[in-house]
Amino acid sequence: MQAGAVPAPGLMDRFRAWREGVTANPGFRAWAARFPLTRPMARRRARQLFDLCAGFVYSQVLAACVKLRLFEILHEAPASEAALALRLAVPPEAMARLLAAAAALDLTRRRADGLWVLGPLGAAMIGNPGIAAMVEHHALLYADLADPVALLRRERGGNALSAYWAYAGAAQPEALGAERVADYSALMAASQPMVAAEVLASYDFRRHRVLLDVGGGEGAFLSEVAAAAPDLRLMLFDLPQVAARASARFAARGLAGRAQVFGGDFSADPLPKGADLISFVRVLHDHDDAVVMGLLRAARAALPPGGRLLIAEPMAGTSGAEPMGEAYFGFYLLAMGRGRPRRPEELHAMLSEAGFAASRALPTPTPLLTRLIVADVSNS
Numbered sequence: 052m053q054a055g056a057v058p059a060p061g062l063m064d065r066f067r068a069w070r071e072g073v074t075a076n077p078g079f080r081a082w083a084a085r086f087p088l089t090r091p092m093a094r095r096r097a098r099q100l101f102d103l104c105a106g107f108v109y110s111q112v113l114a115a116c117v118k119l120r121l122f123e124i125l126h127e128a129p130a131s132e133a134a135l136a137l138r139l140a141v142p143p144e145a146m147a148r149l150l151a152a153a154a155a156l157d158l159t160r161r162r163a164d165g166l167w168v169l170g171p172l173g174a175a176m177i178g179n180p181g182i183a184a185m186v187e188h189h190a191l192l193y194a195d196l197a198d199p200v201a202l203l204r205r206e207r208g209g210n211a212l213s214a215y216w217a218y219a220g221a222a223q224p225e226a227l228g229a230e231r232v233a234d235y236s237a238l239m240a241a242s243q244p245m246v247a248a249e250v251l252a253s254y255d256f257r258r259h260r261v262l263l264d265v266g267g268g269e270g271a272f273l274s275e276v277a278a279a280a281p282d283l284r285l286m287l288f289d290l291p292q293v294a295a296r297a298s299a300r301f302a303a304r305g306l307a308g309r310a311q312v313f314g315g316d317f318s319a320d321p322l323p324k325g326a327d328l329i330s331f332v333r334v335l336h337d338h339d340d341a342v343v344m345g346l347l348r349a350a351r352a353a354l355p356p357g358g359r360l361l362i363a364e365p366m367a368g369t370s371g372a373e374p375m376g377e378a379y380f381g382f383y384l385l386a387m388g389r390g391r392p393r394r395p396e397e398l399h400a401m402l403s404e405a406g407f408a409a410s411r412a413l414p415t416p417t418p419l420l421t422r423l424i425v426a427d428v429s430n431s
């Protein structure tokens with residue numbers, strides 16, 4: 052084929068083009084909704100499109116439940132509509148409306164005796180304050196997304212999420228004050244246990260001597276790993292005011308004797324040496340490619356021969372969770388003003404360019420929450 056020539060569409064592409072052409076025809080749609088053999092598909096597509104239209108409403112039903120702490124209350128004991136209305140200071144009719152909406156979304160369930168209990172999705176929120184923290188945090192994201200076209204067209208930064216993630220776009224991130232890093236560090240710590248559980252289920256840290264967690268936040272990930280690998284020594288690198296929060300957490304957990312904490316700017320400073328394993332947990336996706344390449348090269352330089360790098364974060368192209376990567380994180384990071392979700396193949400290519408000898412993906416129990424890549428430095 053000549054350079055610049057566009058390849059002819061394959062058979063599958065031509066079939067999809069035909070299918071999309073007929074679906075775009077209102078007459079065909081009306082016929083397909085009535086014809087028994089196409090009706091199930093027509094109904095499924097209608098439901099999918101309706102859910103896309105209504106997604107914000109569903110999210111707000113969930114947000115109301117979280118703000119009212121409804122799931123914790125129903126977890127304590129089944130309750131009547133009237134008791135919930137009284138306890139939560141919501142008019143009885145509005146309480147009934149919320150409970151019915153939540154039931155339709157599988158968050159709550161009305162028992163045969165009329166009392167309300169947790170539904171399957173409400174039950175999955177119990178014991179996971181990280182999800183509730185994210186739901187409340189989404190108020191900022193949805194404020195930024197109120198005009199999505201304006202968000203796409205504007206210069207990056209200057210909105211609610213970019214202010215929240217103070218390092219995104221900061222000229223001197225290492226100079227950020229304690230008050231600018233407190234909220235995001237607390238949110239990351241609250242949502243870290245569900246990520247750490249995925250990583251610990253997939254990787255045995257006991258084979259390593261020293262782990263350096265870069266962008267390690269206030270040490271929530273390292274604290275979980277420390278419990279699973281009692282002989283492992285811990286190192287953490289983050290912005291100075293975040294590193295100070297990590298020191299406080301390690302001291303409070305009796306880990307200060309096992310941990311060394313470094314404050315600095317990882318896009319400018321070298322990473323400390325001494326670890327045989329370096330981790331980036333939910334770090335690379337919130338930076339642009341040039342910064343990520345710099346980070347991978349810095350990790351490569353800090354590791355000894357035979358050392359290993361571990362990347363844990365949600366990734367684009369995750370089978371069964373496609374909207375999570377490109378749609379949710381794509382737009383979340385757009386609002387934040389930095390970074391993009393990457394496919395594993397892109398990270399493998401970047402790792403190779405940074406000088407790692409080999410890299411591979413390891414399966415995690417819930418790929419939606421995090422995926423895992425390990426990359427090795429050659430032994431010589």
Ligand SMILES: CC(C)=CCC/C(C)=C/CC/C(C)=C/C=C/C(C)=C/C=C/C=C(C)/C=C/C=C(C)/C=C/C=C(C)/C=C/CC(C)(C)O
Pocket residue numbers: 175182185216333334336337383384387417
């Ligand atoms: C067989 C028997 C006896 C019973 C089976 C019954 C059964 C089927 C039970 C199912 C129970 C079960 C296993 C449920 C599991 C539910 C799970 C795992 C739910 C998990 C939900 C996770 C959610 C909703 C996670 C949301 C995460 C979000 C929104 C994360 C956002 C992260 C952000 C914005 C991070 C930002 C960081 C930055 C800035 C990008 O770097």
Ligand SMILES: C[S@@+](CC[C@H](N)C(=O)[O-])C[C@H]1O[C@@H](n2cnc3c(N)ncnc32)[C@H](O)[C@@H]1O
Pocket residue numbers: 218224232236239240243246265266267268269271272288289290293315316317318331332333334337
């Ligand atoms: C999205 S948070 C992830 C925190 C933690 N790894 C976790 O999963 O909970 C990204 C972390 O990278 C840190 N970070 C961002 N830019 C940095 C920089 N230039 N130098 C050092 N740390 C930085 C932030 O302070 C924050 O703690």
